[in-house]
Amino acid sequence: MRLTTLLSDLLGLKYTRVRSCSFIDDGLVVDVAPTWRTARCSGCGHNCAGYDRLKGRRWRHLDLAGMRWYLRYDTRRVDCPRCGVVVEHVPWADVGSWFTRPFEDQIGYLAQRCDKTTVRKLMRVAWATVGDIIQRVVKRHQRGDLLDGLTHIGVDELSYRRHHEYVTVVVDHDTQRIVWAKRGKNAVTLKAFFDECGTDRVAKLEAVTIDMSAAYIKAVTEASPQAQIIFDRFHVQRLAHDALDQVRRAEAREADTVEDRKAIKGTRWPLLRRAWNLRDLEICKLSTLTRANRRLFRAYLLKESLAGILDRRQVHVARRKLDEWIGWAFRSQLAPFRRLAATIRNHKDGIIAYVQSRLSNGRTEALNGKARTITRRSYGLHSASALIALLKLCCSGIDLVPITLRPGSTH
Ligand SMILES: [Zn+2]
Structure with missing residues (x-):
């Protein structure tokens, strides 16, 4: 077998012929060329006249037995009637890349699974x-258009760069996949999603889960008035957690005696837990609170009962209970809960819609967890578009297979 044939089989790249090979410091360089003679435009694929050559361009290929492998070729520039002067199309790599496609696909496969x-x-x-x-x-x-056939979607934001930057992510509740993502978290960001979908697809949306941010509400009601807005239950509960925390801090600040302070100390996490999730010691701690600080205990009960209402299955019961809760919170003499009650009163329909549909971004919690891990992993990627690509690579159903060597065929 001739060396060039052997190398060609080892490379396994379509429309690529091997001319020669040589060793360099850190690996093996294989001189290659496309099997076609006339140069092709990398923009439109048309045969074009060659313009000039760029000498010695190299592409990294998959390692061979631990040795780096490079392909080398003097690319031609072509003068395409449609695209102007552009670099020619090469069969082993995408335009602008310094890596062969099998090398890139291997990176993709690993990035889906490894740190x-x-x-x-x-x-x-x-x-x-x-x-x-x-x-x-x-x-x-990416196979097909991810924006096709959407009916129930969730909109969420992910923070990255230590909460300095945000990406808005749209999740398909039915397939549990990320279908869209863009940098930013305001109404304009989300509007871009609806614009990309187009009126026909937006008209088919039935429900959208969002948090109670005015920006998202505005974007959804303007673009898709027929879709039901459902407020994410975990976001509602987080607001109750925040209100409770504010009461606790205010009480700790205003505690006069040592006993009062002692009663509050160490209650932060027990207070935020759901009652069924408390450990014995935490129950003791909270039970002393019923006597020691009634205001804080009242705040705790308000938080717990709100969660209880959201657990309900019957819509009419939940609606009645929520009205009672709002009244109770207004009378509670706790400023943070009075503010929360006003917010909840203004967003009541969307909150009750959750009880009816049980759709929440928490339903995609596993996906969210994964997305957050990816966001942490993306630290060091230099752009939001790289983070978005990583999110799509891992959470939008892209199926990659590991590259195995099959001589004589493409990878
Ligand atoms: Zn062209």
Whole structure:
């Protein structure tokens, strides 16, 4: 067998012929060329006249027995009637990439499953480069339009860069997949989603789960008035947690005696837990509170009963209980809960809609957890678009297979 044939089989790349090979410091360089003679435009694929050549362009390929492998080729520039002067299309890589497609797909496969350090060390690439690679992998492997056939969606925000930046994420409740993401968290950001969907697809939306942010409410009601707005129950409960925490801190500040302070100390986490989730010692701690600080205990009961109402299954009962709760909170003489009661009164329909539909972003909690892990992992990726690509790679149903060597066929 001739060496070039052997190398060609080992490479396993379609429409690629091997001319020669040589060793360099850190690996093996294989000189290749497309099997076609006339250059093709990388923009539209048309045959075009060659313009000039860019010497010695190299692409990293999958390692061979631990040795780095590069493809080398003098790319031609072409003068395309449609696209202007552009670089020619090469069959082994996407335009603008310094890596072959099998190499990039392997990165994609690993990035779906492994942590950052493993990917970096195993493939010997910088993490920032991985961000660019993933964007191309997602573009190549995304099957169909994710925005087709949506009926029940959830909108959530993810923070990254230590809560300095946000990405708005749209989840399909039916398939449990991330279907869209964009940097930002205001009405304009979400409007971009509806614009991308187009009026026909937006008209088919039945329900949207969001938090009670005015920006999201505005975007949904303007773009998709027929869709039912459901307020995410976990967001509602988080507001109750915040109100309770404010009461606790105010009480701790105003405690006069040592006993009073002692009673409040160490109650933060027991107070925030659901009653059924309390440990014995925490129950003791809270039971002393009933006597020691009635205001704080009242706040705790308000938080607990709100969660209890959201657990209800019958809509009319939940609605009645929620009205009672609002009245109780207004009379509670606790400023944070009075403010919360006003918020809940203004958003009552959307909160009750949860009891009816049981749809919440918490339903996609596993997906959210995964997205948050990915966001942490993305630390070091230089752009929001790289983070979004990583989210899509891992959470939108892209199915990649590990690259195995099958001589004579494509990877
Ligand atoms: Zn062209």
